[in-house]
Amino acid sequence: MNVTARRSAWALLFVVTVVLVVFGTVRETGPLTQQDRIDTITKRVACPTCDGESVYVSRAAAAQAIRAEVARQVGDGLKTDDEIVAYIADRFGGQVLLVPRGSGLDALVWVLPIVVAVALIGALTMSFRRGSVSASSVAVPTFSRRKPVVVTLAVVIVVGVGGGVLVARQSGQRLPLQTATGGIEDSTASLLAQARLAGPSDVKSAIDLYARVLETDPDNVEALTYRAWLIMLSARQFDDALRQQAYASTIAALGRVIELEPAYPDAMCFLGIVVYRDGGDAAAAKEFLDRCLERDPPAEVRGMVESLAAEVAAQVGG
Amino acid sequence: MKTARIATLATGLVFAALVVVFIVSDGDTDVGARSPLLGQPAPAVATSTIDGARFELARRKGSWVVLNFFNSTCVPCIAEHPSLVRFVADERSRTDAAEFYTIVNDDGDNAIREFFAANGGDWPKLRDDDGAIAVGFGVAKVPETWIIDPNGFVRLRIMGAVTDGVLEAQMARLREGTAP
């Protein structure tokens, strides 16, 4: 086969191959199934009790539980892949992120191999270039031999570090090391938590926070109950008319909660306390308080009720 | 053979650094373990006890809540059990008693019933089908004990078996309100 024929053959082959490869790279592979999504996500998360194994690979119990959770969330279809990974990382810590981050100290693991590869290639090219130089020339002044070394070094550093950073950015984990505090739960739970913290000292803020919860979730029993309770508490300082108004709305709210969730102890307890303290009806109060205690209220509310119970019982008895 | 010498020195330095890293790497000890959830509102827990009664963690706000992730065949769980029984008995003598719950990790209802019948402990045991609660807290290995304050915030995480008196001491510290 003569040279021209060979060259054309190679050219043809090159073109054909490029076409084939491009075709194959862009072709449709079919839709991503849920299982594919689950597998992709679990390959990004490390099993917390193994070392280096992904949740996809590991057969440990913890890995199975995480897989089940991922399957659940993928099935719900509400979160993106990144969000699901963030969910897991928010609970198990950043150490379950299997893909090293693309920035910060962690990015070194991406950058260093590229730098080493470029450096070695640079050394290789340098040694070949220098070889042909030293073979032909008799005496070469030292400074002109140093210049290509410096240039190569500079090129290596630029290309190596630059390339490494590019790879890091492209392949590295994009999730932050720690997601913002409070982003763990949905905003309702976080608002409720803040309201509760504010509660005793800053009643106004607490009431506002509960009101915000009720804007998005009008049937939220905790918000309804505690808002009503706090309103009643703060209304006690004011004149009668306001107190009456507060009383009526509190009773209505608590009544509604009891309809919504009959087993919720706090509502029943507050109802009893309010009926006695602000409504003056000891008999009704006693009944509510008894029912409240049946429902096993938490310690704080229980404490309030128990300190009142004796008094109420005495009133009813006497 | 200057290149060889330079390469040799460079390699030597890299290996020296590697060795130093190995020598220096170490761990740390503390009662409370790290978790991104510390100081955050506790994850939602909505499940049922092994007897079928409903349980929701959010409804227990107002009480200190102690959750213990447990499995009847795990050796450290069995070892720490008497300490837990003592702790619960101790708490029950207080008015603001902490509520204690066992979260069953990858175990059957019957095995749990048998274990508690034989070893005592009459607090509610909560089911965790599929391990969703464990994942919610980031619990990979049992036993683990979590303390949640009356406002619903996670305050302490203990990984591994609880030694005698530790829970009592930690509860006292948390109740006083001193920083962990």
Place this chain on the structure above:
Amino acid sequence: MLVASATAHLGRAILLAGFLASFFGLFAAAIGARRHDASTLRFVPRFVVIAVAMAVAAFAVMEWAMITRDFSLGYVQKVGSRSTPALYNFAAVWSALEGSILMWILILAGYLGAAAWWMRRRIGEPLVAWALAVMFAVLAFFFLISFGPANPFVIGPPGVTDGPGPNPLLQNHLLVMFHPPILYLGYVGMTVPFAFALAALITGKIEDGWLHLTRRWTVSAWGFLTFGIALGGWWSYEVLGWSGVWAWDPVENASLLPWITGTAYIHSVMVQERRGLLRVWNVSLLIATFSLTILGTFLTRSGVLNSVHAFSESDIGPWLLAAFAAIVVVSLVFIFLRGDQLRADGRVETLFSREGAYLVNNVLFAVFAFVVLLGTVFPLIVEAIQQRQIVVGEPFFDRLTVPIGLTMLFIMAVAPVLPWRRDGRDTLSQRLLGPAVFGAACIAISLLVGASGLAPLLAFGLGGAAAGSAVRHLWRAVRVQRLRGFVGRANGGMVVHLGVIFICVALAASNSFTRSQEIDLVEGQVASFAGHTFELLEIVEQRDSRSQSVRALVSIDGGKAYSPSITKFTRIGMNVGTPSVRTSLTHDVYLTLEPPVRQDSGQARIKVFVKPLVLWLWIGTFVMAFGTLLAVVPTRRRREQPPNIHDLRDETIDA
């Protein structure tokens, strides 16, 4: 009690004797070599015999204790059990740290004995004497740590009558018996060429005689290492149940690192044999290979990292780290000192020659080794600097090693066709056309069966071209030499290349085109996925003294039933899932049973994986093993003595 403690004391005494024999052997060999003192050197074979005998005896004592279930020994308490079947019980000896060190000692002593016997008429030569001295030193080290920190003959607490047995994952499959010993034959085998290389540096006899001497040792050790690693992958596939063969976990990486540098070495050494070039590279690669076996042992045994293999943590870490440091320091010092003598007379003229290709190959494998090493130890570095834990896992390694693998295939296609010494670009365009066309055809065929994606397509194309190159070489050799054209280093090497290509193509296919799905099966109903149907026939429960298992019998495509299962080992409380696989040339159908299984419900949840070309991984492994055998077969009638370097002829067919 008296008998029990006798075993322990006997064992330790044997280890001590072995250490002393190695220690004195080291001195005898070193002093004899230094002073050229034949009478001192006469002691060396005797010390070899004693050391080998002690190594065999120590291993035998431990096996005896394990077989007779002697629970007075702490080690038997840890890994022995009355209910473990005999074969697994035998293998239990090397299932944990202390016993595996005993096996290392046994194999190392075996290699020492073989090397000493092979060179028995040349022990007077300083090169050989120093090599034996180095081997004695390494053996002495291992005897010492077995006598000390990793003592297998510790007397356990009294009154124990049974043990938990080895990890259930090791009891699933007979493979557990073969994987570690074969891997060790590879690992430990690298000590021999290392010893000779170091001896060459010490004596200053850096001409290439030592290379030729040890060539077959190196290739054989490499062959064992390759086969051992592949067996590990097969075990992972058949036993662990995640349907993969390689997870890039630290133990796997630890065994891969010496393989990478070892592969680079056996290629690069050809340049040194032919033209005396690349000496520094070769010595460095060989030392790196051996040091990496020690580093790998350190990483996996010191508890610095944990994985599915790491059965125990022990205070053996500092010793191994010290040994690693000592080896590296000593080697670097000698390379530094002998640097001038290592300089070659010629040089590699052009990148496009065979020598150039091997040089590029060295660079490629150096980068490969760096990537694997960095990824494995990076979490430690971060933890040391910032006190937080990170994980570097599969996504990192996959991303960086795929380009390296593709480049490797490219070099495999190009290098066999390049001539020595001169620029081969013209020759390339002639000889490579056929293989390149074949490569393009492979891409086309794969597209026809539905492949997609840049990396897999490139893998198929380059693999096809590389296969074409290898076949072209073999064809020309067979045409001239007939059956002998398959035998010898170059030809055997081409067969090995074919095996590697099978493996690369199979990996590309199974990693990129696996499909999986979890299916809830109800007894009697038929589900379908990926062109196959699955019917749950029944759920079977089995119970014995050690375990209870639940198996789901699933009929695939209305044919034979496959039974994935979950076994609960009652003593340890560990659940182990066992997959069931239907294999064929084109793809595997891999089934696992997913927990929780409710026995009486008539329902089971299975996960189905359809994995293309997996069988070719194992076919490729056997082709590699066969090729290695072909490569070490002598191509001429051999005298008893290994040949003098001046008798070297080129064994390759070269055009």
